[in-house]
Amino acid sequence: MGKIKVTQVRSNIKRPQDQKRTLEALGLNGIGQEVEHEATPSILGMVKKVEHLVSVEEA
Template sequence: MSKVKISQVRSTIGRPERQKRTIEALGLGKINRTVEVELTPQIQGMINKVSHLVSVTEV
């Protein structure tokens, strides 16, 4: 599996609770926080749901 860096670039204020929980599950929560994770189908699905709040780069 490949690794990706996920960075939160937009706030979750005013977003649905489901998107807030997805951001937390990815290990984010504050703007400019970055995590490095393996790109599994589950993680890819989470990224797709909050793609407007995060930026993704391959490592």
Template sequence: MAKVKITQVRSTINRPKKQKATIKALGLGRINKSVEKENTPQIAGMIRKVQHLIAVEELG
């Protein structure tokens, strides 16, 4: 599977609890923090739910 680099670019202040939990589950929590994850269907679904708070980059 391809890897993706996920970077949080917006704050979770005033966001629903589910979105905050999804950001935490992805391993994020601070603006400009990045993590690398395998692009599985589960991760892709999490990315879609909080796509307005993160930036995603494919890593080949």
């Protein structure tokens, strides 16, 4: 599995609690923050849940 770079591009204000927790679990705490993760099925599922708040690219 490869690596992906996830960047938060939109705020989590006025979002459901589960989306806020998903961003936190991904390690994202603010707009512009980037994290790298292995492209595992669990990480890809988390990214899919908040895909409207983040941008994803291969690392």
